[in-house]
Amino acid sequence: MKRHEIHVRLDDSIATTSPVSRSYKIHVGDEILQDIGALVQNDNVQRAVVVSDQSINESHGRTVTRSLEAVSITVDRLTIPPGETSKSLTEAERLWNEFARLEIDRKTAILAVGGGVVGDLTGFVAATFSRGLQVWQVPTTLVAQVDSAIGGKTGVNLPAGKNLVGAFWQPRGVVADINTLKSLPDREYVSGLAEVVKYGMILDADFFQWLENNAISIRGREKESLNHLVRRSAELKTFVVERDEREVTGLRACLNYGHTFAHAFETTAGYGTLLHGEAVSLGMMAAVRLAYSLDLLDQTVVERQQQLLETLGLPVGTPVLNDIATDDFLRIMARDKKTVGGNLRFVLPDKIGHVEIIDHIDHMLVTSAIKTICYAN
Ligand SMILES: NC(=O)c1ccc[n+]([C@@H]2O[C@H](COP(=O)([O-])OP(=O)(O)OC[C@H]3O[C@@H](n4cnc5c(N)ncnc54)[C@H](O)[C@@H]3O)[C@@H](O)[C@H]2O)c1
Numbered sequence: 001m002k003r004h005e006i007h008v009r010l011d012d013s014i015a016t017t018s019p020v021s022r023s024y025k026i027h028v029g030d031e032i033l034q035d036i037g038a039l040v041q042n043d044n045v046q047r048a049v050v051v052s053d054q055s056i057n058e059s060h061g062r063t064v065t066r067s068l069e070a071v072s073i074t075v076d077r078l079t080i081p082p083g084e085t086s087k088s089l090t091e092a093e094r095l096w097n098e099f100a101r102l103e104i105d106r107k108t109a110i111l112a113v114g115g116g117v118v119g120d121l122t123g124f125v126a127a128t129f130s131r132g133l134q135v136w137q138v139p140t141t142l143v144a145q146v147d148s149a150i151g152g153k154t155g156v157n158l159p160a161g162k163n164l165v166g167a168f169w170q171p172r173g174v175v176a177d178i179n180t181l182k183s184l185p186d187r188e189y190v191s192g193l194a195e196v197v198k199y200g201m202i203l204d205a206d207f208f209q210w211l212e213n214n215a216i217s218i219r220g221r222e223k224e225s226l227n228h229l230v231r232r233s234a235e236l237k238t239f240v241v242e243r244d245e246r247e248v249t250g251l252r253a254c255l256n257y258g259h260t261f262a263h264a265f266e267t268t269a270g271y272g273t274l275l276h277g278e279a280v281s282l283g284m285m286a287a288v289r290l291a292y293s294l295d296l297l298d299q300t301v302v303e304r305q306q307q308l309l310e311t312l313g314l315p316v317g318t319p320v321l322n323d324i325a326t327d328d329f330l331r332i333m334a335r336d337k338k339t340v341g342g343n344l345r346f347v348l349p350d351k352i353g354h355v356e357i358i359d360h361i362d363h364m365l366v367t368s369a370i371k372t373i374c375y376a377n
């Protein structure tokens, strides 16, 4: 059955202009994967390659392929194993070789159908093969729809660290179908909501309040809520990226709210113990408490953020970090690439919807903030 009640019209999409590359549109809607063929065809494309991961290749990968074939675009399909380990140079090299075997040229459209792993890897391979192929981002996880598919950061991991090799490569278009979120495991879905709360905290008090008012239906993945949530998050990320695509002015750094803590939590807990969004939720709690201890904001801000995260099912405290010495957190945070000269620097809110960058903070206050999220079992 095909339903189109909340179908998004083409002119209903978010337009963005990258100062470095060309402008493109972000389409958000329900059951719009079926219409992707028409969008790609508008670009005079006759040939396409759909890259997805093995767990969604038969579902969303197939829907996209059928839609392209319905408008007479010739399609080849490539898959990668699911999971973060696929964001590797080995997998990139395999895709480069597949592209060569298929004799892909610059007129071929590449479609990255999947979560952030597929998007980051495929975007990077497209950016580098033949000095750049056009890529469409077709995000199918919440993380990808509200974050990774927007902004043009692509790349792979090295043994020495995440995302160490990559390129800025803006897509031809982004197609985010909220219908794909139905099949996401609950923990993955909830984890993605952390970045959404982040957008409200750093940029948009009205959106934060909308999240508070609709937390139950968001938790239940109701379509109207999802549609607004993904659209507004995409707009907010776009707003930031348009003004600071390559992290020059410092604006893009506001997206790092909660993340300096989160990276330290992810590393100390051991990769895989906490999902990224769970670590971000904990990181935002440490950050908002740090802001409170610096007198930047009222207690009500701390309470509202905590309440919203909890209602959405995100952690605000955890026993998994209990046994870790506070010095370990500080050492890891000092190594964070956003740190300048060992001086810890944090993006901290001064009210809901606004952040500042604060540095030269007393380390004692930082460790006290961390202790507040380390719960006993
Ligand atoms: N480029 C950026 O700006 C940016 C921003 C944030 C995150 N990232 C990157 O994104 C990656 C994380 O992305 P992710 O959370 O989407 O992980 P992911 O791509 O690994 O997807 C998570 C899991 O969900 C499965 N999946 C995908 N779509 C599904 C669906 N509709 N239904 C059911 N299962 C589905 C995948 O097969 C995978 O097993 C990380 O590598 C991170 O570094 C990049």
Ligand SMILES: [Zn+2]
Residues within 6 Å of the ligand: 195, 259, 276, 280
């Ligand atoms: Zn993040």
